[in-house]
Amino acid sequence: NAGVTQTPKFQVLKTGQSMTLQCAQDMNHEYMSWYRQDPGMGLRLIHYSVGAGITDQGEVPNGYNVSRSTTEDFPLRLLSAAPSQTSVYFCASSLTPGTLNTGELFFGEGSRLTVL
Amino acid sequence: GQQVMQIPQYQHVQEGEDFTTYCNSSTTLSNIQWYKQRPGGHPVFLIQLVKSGEVKKQKRLTFQFGEAKKNSSLHITATQTTDVGTYFCAGRGTGGFKTIFGAGTRLFVKA
Numbered sequence: 001n002a003g004v005t006q007t008p009k010f011q012v013l014k015t016g017q018s019m020t021l022q023c024a025q026d027m028n029h030e031y032m033s034w035y036r037q038d039p040g041m042g043l044r045l046i047h048y049s050v051g052a053g054i055t056d057q058g059e060v061p062n063g064y065n066v067s068r069s070t071t072e073d074f075p076l077r078l079l080s081a082a083p084s085q086t087s088v089y090f091c092a093s094s095l096t097p098g099t100l101n102t103g104e105l106f107f108g109e110g111s112r113l114t115v116l
Numbered sequence: 117g118q119q120v121m122q123i124p125q126y127q128h129v130q131e132g133e134d135f136t137t138y139c140n141s142s143t144t145l146s147n148i149q150w151y152k153q154r155p156g157g158h159p160v161f162l163i164q165l166v167k168s169g170e171v172k173k174q175k176r177l178t179f180q181f182g183e184a185k186k187n188s189s190l191h192i193t194a195t196q197t198t199d200v201g202t203y204f205c206a207g208r209g210t211g212g213f214k215t216i217f218g219a220g221t222r223l224f225v226k227a
Contacts, residue, residue, distance in 0.1 A: 040219060045214055090158060102161075103208070105206070106161075108158065
């Protein structure tokens, strides 16, 4: 059972380049989300999805796009990378909170992105 | 929008001393979760509190959820070097799915 898998683990981009961070989970979780982590800022929510075909914005969505065509995958696209997007990105997933589960978030290992 | 504030940002303790981190939300929460992130790692779920005034314990860790469901705390008794890391609270608003994290408290434990 792989859990939440993120690729790549490391990436260096030049300003203006585009790229996609991949996230896949094999736990049949409905809820998936992307966070960025910067020193002193904690984890800030970028985008999230409550199921295939449904996405919504988090706290810091500008400069990022997402799609959810399947339950398993939730890629994060940077359309035109900027140095301000240098960060560690975490993908997280959970079951929909309910009486039988807590909705705890399972995190991937993270993707460290540097934009020059 | 929903905001979650967490203090302190850092805490240095001597091994054996106690440690507390506090979390406050700008809005009423449906639940609050706590996570621990070891240096270089990813956040790992510790616990969830749902009920007003709820208190839960995990060995040396005590978690509380305020009566108004807008604040929470994590208290560690007699810290050990294995407790080092960053502790995050994360709140989910009423009627929503998204989970908002506090900025975290990084704990340093000196042996």
